Amino acid sequence: MNLLDEYKKVREHSNFLCSHLIKEDYSLQASEEVSPPKWHLAHTTWFFEQFILVQSLPNYVIKHPQFNFLFNSYYNAMGKRTVRNQRGLMSRPSVDEVMEYRSYVDEAMSQLIIQGDPKTAELVVLGMNHEQQHQELLLSDLKFSLWHNPLNPQVLSIQEYTPEKERQWISIEEGVYPIGFEEKGFCYDNEMGRHSVYIHPFSISSSLVTNGQYLEFIQSGAYRESRLWLDEGWSWVQQNQISSPLYWEENEGDWSYYTLDGMKKLDPKAAVSHVSFYEAQAYATWRGERLPTEFEWEVSQSQFEWGKRWEWTYSAYLPYPGFEVAPGALGEYNGKFMVNQMVLRGASVATPAGHSRPTYRNFFHPQFRWQFKGIRLAKSNNL
């Protein structure tokens, strides 16, 4: 597929994700950490306008001067941002105006892309990856926001849940292994710097922990057993009165959960999802096993299936050796978040096709659960 077709495909996918929405849904923001669909749609468009069109397309006229202010995100270097927790209050510009903005930018981008400049192409690919990342967020943010509605609306006809196979232990030998991106094609700055890591012998599970297995953990009383939890995890459980994964509901012993397709009976064979790092870690402790490090995951990933759930690792999100922040606004992309977050590896049902690779490093604070996060277990050998 040529770049223009790929560009159009990515852009259309964002629209597809909103195909079940009514206009009233586009402003939903159920917590400070999530953003409204309209904001995702406009922000990804602004990214192309600001970082590509303004600089590379002669005579390009900015659609609306205030959009630079309204749809900027965390790029502190680009000017005053709108307050993050008030994005849901932006009823104007309207959905129609945002859609018009998308068309306007798409037309200009088409003109630019067909000129075939390689430097531009590189930025276009970055913009497409940026939009794909937001597509994942759009879907999990939307699920979270619509869950607050007592009517339990359907988000999209996507089957979240497929059965896991029986687990096998995959053994990995001790030694020095290469880590980080080396292939051709796109990757983020945080994956770069191919380097060596010493790995000690370990085994990793071929499958994810299932809802049924997690239910046993719940039923054993684990949410009331402090010794299973990290100290902050235990505070989190108590302060928020947590007793199950996000979206789970119990009614007289029967469990159901909110999915993209509405409320469903809990499927015990499907991989558990929407758990915090604290829960993943407590589950592993309860099983007498542990979470893998991100390096263990990367060196073993070719031997198991992944892609349904982002998988928590017991690695903090830190720079690789030689990591350097790029100059300018694009340099704010990843490095500034390298503290107090844990690495997730893999991909999820919300990840757009073509947006996953073995070296991808996702990262979240340990308490957050609204993405499709799961648990894969590991254990140390001979230590």
Added chain:
Amino acid sequence: MNLLDEYKKVREHSNFLCSHLIKEDYSLQASEEVSPPKWHLAHTTWFFEQFILVQSLPNYVIKHPQFNFLFNSYYNAMGKRTVRNQRGLMSRPSVDEVMEYRSYVDEAMSQLIIQGDPKTAELVVLGMNHEQQHQELLLSDLKFSLWHNPLNPQVLSIQEYTPEKERQWISIEEGVYPIGFEEKGFCYDNEMGRHSVYIHPFSISSSLVTNGQYLEFIQSGAYRESRLWLDEGWSWVQQNQISSPLYWEENEGDWSYYTLDGMKKLDPKAAVSHVSFYEAQAYATWRGERLPTEFEWEVSQSQFEWGKRWEWTYSAYLPYPGFEVAPGALGEYNGKFMVNQMVLRGASVATPAGHSRPTYRNFFHPQFRWQFKGIRLAKSNNL
């Protein structure tokens, strides 16, 4: 006008207030204390359905069973409420569905009203007054929510501001005066219990404090002068870094303010609005005068013009002698708020025609400013 016509007129006025809105605006809720337009439209409708149709119209079929849950307000007696600060998350039911709900209930109400039952008529009048009260809130809530939008949208073509006349002192003699509602027609339970109050000699201003007069107060440094303020007022000023009325903006010495009709240059002749009780009280102290009590206001009100701004009094919102809470859900209307609030008297530009009277008691916490609140001064004589 007959009751049915009056009913229709009240109901249509709610729609009129939303005539400039796009669908995305109907869910706006900029703080816990305000409600989205859609919620006001549905809640006032639910009130007619729940307290009148369900009980008085045979064979009436409830539009949607969950609306009872969704659009209930503070009536704890009627069942589990939706969390107040999450009303803005109710993207569904849609605006169209709420409008359909209004039509459905209006049709049933019309059937019922023409039957002419006097007991029903009394409840209909209560429901109409309830909706009118929400119209005032709808407008001030909407102004507050749209103000958060950096695009400063117009709310409605209403001229908020007309010039004040020069002030005269109106003197009132000492003595025992009657207070409370005695006429025929509708009033709320909190106005009832006609009773005697001993009034000491005082004078009251014929006009409201203007923007120009208030600006002198600001320019004197009053917001940095603790001795002018009540202790809690001073804390409020400091914690919230208050330095002017709500909606005022200063730009290199020029003052403008956000109005229903968008941003405007500050009019020094118009009555000041959107001040807290703390600011009203500090202003009076700075002038060497004081706020009137609600009783002083009531016995003198026939001698001055009022109706542009709700006017802060130095009376706490307390029960009149013999006040009793009505049994059942309607009894939760007023009495339960009788602590920590101050009484406002008069009416405002947002008050619907026919919804004001001399005995009306409005009430708010002293820090709130988003209603159209103003300042009328008084002073004691010969004490």
Added chain:
Amino acid sequence: MNLLDEYKKVREHSNFLCSHLIKEDYSLQASEEVSPPKWHLAHTTWFFEQFILVQSLPNYVIKHPQFNFLFNSYYNAMGKRTVRNQRGLMSRPSVDEVMEYRSYVDEAMSQLIIQGDPKTAELVVLGMNHEQQHQELLLSDLKFSLWHNPLNPQVLSIQEYTPEKERQWISIEEGVYPIGFEEKGFCYDNEMGRHSVYIHPFSISSSLVTNGQYLEFIQSGAYRESRLWLDEGWSWVQQNQISSPLYWEENEGDWSYYTLDGMKKLDPKAAVSHVSFYEAQAYATWRGERLPTEFEWEVSQSQFEWGKRWEWTYSAYLPYPGFEVAPGALGEYNGKFMVNQMVLRGASVATPAGHSRPTYRNFFHPQFRWQFKGIRLAKSNNL
């Protein structure tokens, strides 16, 4: 007794209240609203130094320049205050140094008092009343702070609880009554301005509500019954998980409470204490009666016994007609608190002898319970 003897007696009483303390107790501050014993002892001393000695005793040398800063309270006009919730962190000056400060000031005050200047005498009486007011606070603050100690220490050998007599209804006729201080002697500015109030016919109870009566209210499930409560009261109950008066503890059906004399079995005949205004009001509603206004209390108080518990009234703390704030620092005494507080009348077991009178107006926010507050009921007649 002459003024010097009275002065000494008041000052000695403060020391007496601390007679059971160890040095470690003098800094206790269990919440922002209470102050440590050492602070009370020093602040009352500072008051004499700052407002009397510095101005009236020639050649008086201030004990320590920083005490002006450390032991000031809310008198914003006197300079930068220490942060209120950090008074407990003031381990220095030591208890010994504070006691030395007291002696030093007492000696200078003695010199000054014997000179017999009438203007000074007036200020001395104000300072003595100020210290007596702090004695009441010192005792209730100390009880509150020591209650946090799992060892339940004894505060003082005071019997808090004596049995109530059977209740009689005392009827009062309708009419205009005089309110406020008129006698000779000392009173606060908030009691002044003898004025007329119109009273409607009512009855008031001769006795206070007892622990036994209040227990019935608890056992009826009243703390889970929203309709009995003011709206803010209900929020307070739920947010703080309130289910009984402060200091009460239930153990398998047996009730005990923490008293100045340590933990005791609950005495059902004694007057209930340590209730919030919300609880007092909910109790009255549950009984089908009501709280009196402060005016009803004042005109009827000669016909019943009072003095064990401060009694909540359903009157907000507001200025009397003609109230004016005194100029200078002393003017900050009372007027600045006239919003969001309710009036209490009477006195309590913690009130020093000679510090109570029928016109005394105490005031607190409706949620506070650590003073010795009780409930006297009233009802309207013929309305």
Added chain:
Amino acid sequence: MNLLDEYKKVREHSNFLCSHLIKEDYSLQASEEVSPPKWHLAHTTWFFEQFILVQSLPNYVIKHPQFNFLFNSYYNAMGKRTVRNQRGLMSRPSVDEVMEYRSYVDEAMSQLIIQGDPKTAELVVLGMNHEQQHQELLLSDLKFSLWHNPLNPQVLSIQEYTPEKERQWISIEEGVYPIGFEEKGFCYDNEMGRHSVYIHPFSISSSLVTNGQYLEFIQSGAYRESRLWLDEGWSWVQQNQISSPLYWEENEGDWSYYTLDGMKKLDPKAAVSHVSFYEAQAYATWRGERLPTEFEWEVSQSQFEWGKRWEWTYSAYLPYPGFEVAPGALGEYNGKFMVNQMVLRGASVATPAGHSRPTYRNFFHPQFRWQFKGIRLAKSNNL
């Protein structure tokens, strides 16, 4: 030295650290994260009683049954804890009683130690190390608490600040290095599991960043420059209005700081201290360098002087390969804190003699500053 002498020496050092205190100081707790001196003295004693005497000394009688409750810390497995932020309210037991408790336990411990049981000896060494760890906390907690006193009291006659030498870059070769404790003697569980780490070529500074160097960073406007900061660091700076290290004060261009020995003029040659991880990281970014990892620190530490300041590393506090939590209450020691904290290496002026070693891993949340934390810089070579 034999074990009994070592035991006595450690215990006496705790008393020495309190030698300048008055009784009122022993309860100071200026924030939830710090503990009062009395609590440290009692808790370390309780540790010996609970984990050694109760289990190993026949006929040992517990000093006071409630001390188990009062002086427990985070060992959730041992019973209900006292609320952490209310330790300062424990005026009883008195300082004298706590000192008596220390003597009582010391006597019993002496009896036990001389019996020479090797299993007991191991636990005694753990208890001694536990007390030494608390000595470091006691001193930094006390400095923090006394700093809140406007009188700026002296904590102890310790010279915090000695000049740094000029910095040299020490180069380390690429390769696989051993990490973790291997020697004989005591170490914590988090240091164990000697294992291999692959190190890339880097250089590390021979000296710490000085106050003078840090002052240049301040004067360059770095605290107002978002691009220098991690995202959470920038929020922390803004929300807390941070503009210098803790304890620094500026007065018309002159800088001073609060030290254990009272307020002093800032020494530009001494190592900077009391900085957060965010500040350390921003400083490194500003210099175009970086913080070392804990592994880089460990493999190079023999080539530079350390021991004045705990040194922030850019390593998150995570388990070493094969780390396992010990069973029982002692197992709660370290593993439960392995999330959201950063590793510090080295030791500080507050570290007791004999309580430091190259493999020691200290850890704190990135925002905390009240310990003696400093900055050592590193840089990557040839990457």
